[in-house]
Amino acid sequence: MNIYLAAKYSRMEELRGYRDELTALGHTVTSSWLEDDPAGCDESDPTNARLAECANQNLEDILSADLMVLFTGGPQSPGRNIEFGYAVGQSIPVRIVGPRESVFHHVGRVIGVHADWADFLEVL
Secondary structure (H helix, E strand, O other): OEEEEEOOHHHHHHHHHHHHHHHHOOOEEOOHHHOOOOOOOOOOOOOOOOHHHHHHHHHHHHHOOOEEEEEOOOOOOHHHHHHHHHHHHOOOOEEEEOOOOOHHHHOOOEEEEEOOHHHHHHHO
């Protein structure tokens, strides 16, 4: 299965570990943002010339996925919420790891909500 992992950019290292677990199970993780140079897509610098490129690549990565896993909890992140909305708009199923944070986390494309990563792996 092709899986897109969506989370706050600051959780990159954590998600790299999850990516490695999924790969070991035979899945493909389409989230190329996990490979980025952390400064390459830094949203805190609005003059960063790579931001449009980074955004377009993320959208392509989502489209190539059969499933999105959205990591919630902690401060809101506009990026992961936009990715979530895009996946829902493209009819890509979503599983949430963490609490529902929005009314939109109750739409039919959300096919599961999991307390943590281990809970998600049990149903995968």
